[in-house]
Amino acid sequence: MNNANTFKSNVEKVSEFRIQQIVRYIIYCYLQILADKKTYRYSERGKIPKEEFLRNGLVNDYLQKSDNKKYYKQYISDNPSAEITFHPEETMTYKDSENHTLSTDKIDISVWESGLQSIWSGKTDNEIRFAVECKRIKKLSDAPKYISDTENFCFRNYVNTRLPFEGQIAFIENKEISHRRLLENINEILKNYEKIVTINFLESIILNEKFKGAYLSKHLREYSKLNFSVYHLFFDYSRIVIN
Numbered sequence: 673m674n675n676a677n678t679f680k681s682n683v684e685k686v687s688e689f690r691i692q693q694i695v696r697y698i699i700y701c702y703l704q705i706l707a708d709k710k711t712y713r714y715s716e717r718g719k720i721p722k723e724e725f726l727r728n729g730l731v732n733d734y735l736q737k738s739d740n741k742k743y744y745k746q747y748i749s750d751n752p753s754a755e756i757t758f759h760p761e762e763t764m765t766y767k768d769s770e771n772h773t774l775s776t777d778k779i780d781i782s783v784w785e786s787g788l789q790s791i792w793s794g795k796t797d798n799e800i801r802f803a804v805e806c807k808r809i810k811k812l813s814d815a816p817k818y819i820s821d822t823e824n825f826c827f828r829n830y831v832n833t834r835l836p837f838e839g840q841i842a843f844i845e846n847k848e849i850s851h852r853r854l855l856e857n858i859n860e861i862l863k864n865y866e867k868i869v870t871i872n873f874l875e876s877i878i879l880n881e882k883f884k885g886a887y888l889s890k891h892l893r894e895y896s897k898l899n900f901s902v903y904h905l906f907f908d909y910s911r912i913v914i915n
Contacts, residue, residue: 683791684836688901690788691837692879694756694802695903697744698841699880701734702907713914724760726843726909727780727806731758735781755786762801766828767895777828780806781839792833799832804839810846815857818842822891822902823868829895836900843909851885851906862889871899 710733717725734740735758745752762782768775781804792800805821808814818840825838842854859873869892877888885906890899 686791687788687835688837689750690785690791691802691835691903693744693748693750694783694785694788695839695886695905696879697740697748697756698735698804698839698905699883699886700743700748701730701737701740702905703880703882704734704740705730705912711912711914715915723780723806723808723843726808726913727760730841731760731781749787751787753786757784758782759784764801764803765831767831768828770827774831777824777830779803781841783839788835800835802835802837802839804841806841806843809842809844809849809854812849812854812857815854815861819858819861819865819868822862822889823865825893825900825902826868826891827894836898838900838902840902840904842904842906843913844906845909845913847908847910851908854906855887869894874904877903 710729712726712729714722714725720728741756744756745754749756759782760780762779764777764779765774766777767773779801783802783804784800785802788802789800805824807818807821809818821840822838844851844854855874855876862868862870862873870889871892872888872890874887874889876884877886878884879886885908887904887906889902889904891902892898893900
């Protein structure tokens, strides 16, 4: 292996370590929602779309909360001086793989973390983001909409540097749909989803002993022919959401 490939491998390994810390923090905040017995009433959302209403609650009430960020620094991150911020609806420019025209992609939750940024500082200036897309799951037939975000990861050729790691969150609003049931349904769809080249189907990973709904999959970028990983978090919102 040449030095360039070795460097790339090392960068991706260290990046993956930091991405996992970010995902562990998102899980921690979800567990805080459960501990607080927090609820979100759709009747109080005004004109905000339901998905954005849940996303905004997660970001504004938990991910961006100062006390939770302190916990991240002290107990999750390996760097107590690390800074982390979360931005809903941040935009990135990409080139469509079919018609090659420029378009704007709105990221549901864009994550900036100082340690992750420093790893890529020689490549780019203050633009490295870990992108997390969100979808509501009320019935199993919503799974294809969830998978559409994975398809976008595969086919959108981003103008700025895109990490070889992506994130997806499912807000499961139906108590009859367990994370295992959703997992099986998504994997079954992916087996026959010709547009997405899946290297590894969703497999369980443990990033917090109190949470069993974390999964990891690996796919192929259509434009670069490089592999990338997706961290999936299936959150049970059946008792959090109130109509």
